[in-house]
Amino acid sequence: MVGASATPGKIGHVILQGLMKGFRGAIYPVNPHEDEVLGLKCYKSVSRIPKKVDCAVVAVPAKYVPQVMRDCGKKGVRGAIIISGGFSEVGNSELEEEVRRIAAKHKIAVIGPNCLGVYDSYSMVDTLFNPRYKMERPRKGGISFISQSGAVGAVVMDWAGAEGFGVSKFISYGNALNIDEVDLLEYLGKDKTTKVICMYLEGTRRGKDFVKAAKKVSCSKPIVGIKAGKSAEGAKAVASHTGSLAGSARVWEAAFRQAGVVEAMSMPEVFNYARVFAEQPLPKGNRVGIITNGGGFGVLATDACVANGLLVEPLSKKTAAEIRRKVPDYAVVKNPVDLVGDADFHRYEAAINAMLKDKSIDSILCIVLFQTADIDSNVISVISEASDLAKKPIVCCAAGGEYSRLHSQLLEEAGVPTFSSLKAAADTLAAITYYDEFRDSQK
């Protein structure tokens, strides 16, 4: 940890503290002005560390970075995460070029500079310097996130932490000195703990390589991408931010489509898609079965599915008959199945089990309005047990105040993705359906 600081709140303090909290390997603070930081012996330079060093985390002013990197090179350090800003992003391209030359000479793979670095929930390498009380860290899980913007990544990690979604690796790669989005994509494509890859991109210097790598990875695991700077004005903002060439919206859309990257239009969408990819099986087609205990929500869900190119077809006679046997006459046994306002968990059980067996239904959108008198938490058992056994995706929608939120959370914790917005639920089902179609087309 080069630039380790004894002063609370300083970047070199927050990062060291974070590393000490979870990382189980040896940690060597480096700072020429300190003998000890946070109870660890502090070294004057990397070369004075007595043991082998695998990776240097560098958080010193930009002008000192070349010297640190030379030192790392001599020491045989092969990886560096350079947090420090003050390079090409502020017009200081010469300094960045110098660091690049040093890294090349010593064969050092570099994340950064000008980045938040890395959060890995498995090794607990955590270089994010946002204070832990302000930014939560997510639990272990299957989603990895590559971000050209540190801030965007930080917000998403914070949110994932609060929602309890599992993350494998987050990588903020900043100015991409010698590792860029294409390298990271290839790496995560092979990473065993990564089931879904999310990307926030402002641009790429390697368009063709990106499409090639993404297409290859997409065939084995889904990539969810958001392209910032699609509008002309947004592209100008990109130039002021990371200096990337934003490229035209249409070119990016075509590239994503060609590579099977599922495009998200907002950050909440990125993570909604990712968590459903991580938790649910893929649908075999685009036919959705809808269950509700409120008719209006059934109508809105139908509209939202159809707007996304999903099909809401009439129930098969067999499925309708099976549900009909177990629900009262005044329930509407069509698609949507409206179990009506006095539905209890038995009716949900009847509808969901019949739909699971029906081969003409590829995914299930299950709406539960917890405001009604006859719904209780038994419905959570019913849905989560169905979801555990299901070979088709099930997502839920439950909206409202505290009581509904608590129950949504319980559904989530039981492994059933639960949305407060029908549109979000339908968009997400459409996204995983689209990806399944891409995969099929590649066979």
Place this chain on the structure above:
Amino acid sequence: MVGASATPGKIGHVILQGLMKGFRGAIYPVNPHEDEVLGLKCYKSVSRIPKKVDCAVVAVPAKYVPQVMRDCGKKGVRGAIIISGGFSEVGNSELEEEVRRIAAKHKIAVIGPNCLGVYDSYSMVDTLFNPRYKMERPRKGGISFISQSGAVGAVVMDWAGAEGFGVSKFISYGNALNIDEVDLLEYLGKDKTTKVICMYLEGTRRGKDFVKAAKKVSCSKPIVGIKAGKSAEGAKAVASHTGSLAGSARVWEAAFRQAGVVEAMSMPEVFNYARVFAEQPLPKGNRVGIITNGGGFGVLATDACVANGLLVEPLSKKTAAEIRRKVPDYAVVKNPVDLVGDADFHRYEAAINAMLKDKSIDSILCIVLFQTADIDSNVISVISEASDLAKKPIVCCAAGGEYSRLHSQLLEEAGVPTFSSLKAAADTLAAITYYDEFRDSQK
């Protein structure tokens, strides 16, 4: 309260309990089988009530409703809220017609049947029969909501209660015996405590009257509408739900446009629009100023604004110079203004005040990433004070985990609409801008 019940959990019990909790007028339980309910003297019939009765809340089985209505007519009751279901929605149109004839004969204005009824935060008439522990009630405020679906209304009220948004009246009008969406629109148009009207519609029997009434009301207060059943499949679901003729999507879009109704595409949008209408001034045009402490979010915000037809134009020289004087060199003083990751509240103050004075900026989208070390709650004072004085709308975006949520909530409570999604923030600014353009076009 006709159908008052002594049994906890029964509709006639929940409603009576709700009325007793808030309503300050006289309440007379009616039930031929009880002498006392919840400590109140219970009457055998409406006609036996010794004093004048303004409104009857009716929650008895459908077959008894005609007799109750005749009794109300004789007693001179001029208003009724019929909660009971079992009429045209289950094919029992004759019974509904009978009740309609009785209501006409005695000149009784009827909400319902087959509805949740009314929630009025001012008079505290509350006939919603969802248990209070499952469904929160919103505080007093300027938003009123007319809903053809009781369930949709219940969810929205519950959510508004939990979020602390203020509501004036919620009316679930069910089968619209002799009061329909057009009547309610005209009523709320004149209602002094209603600043914004929201509508969930599946159809209308009076298309021309609806457009005429909506256009008149729109000239003085905004109407936010969501039309369910816009897809062919959704229209079928409408037929099974309320039996309305859903009408074609294009006809509804044209009707909304002509009448100045702001169309929302999802329920969260309905209320997002409504709360900004209720809390913020209207913009004078479509030029947005964006402030951020994370570059990526600035880019995404720009894209989201432009996608909505809003303009993100370069800052005027004067405004840029004014901000420049108060922020460090490495901040990006363009539009978006990127105050960068180490921004404190002073920088926000500089940017927001300069934008408020700039006549070439019509609304402000202010992004605050609370994950960063240098942001503290002082920024809430800065933004809310600016918002209090502003003659242009300010909305915020803050996303993340618990720390960010708490601060978002504080911003909300200080009167600044705060979104966790940039897209939602931009959509909302676009909605209020569209409405302002409609109003201008009518002058």
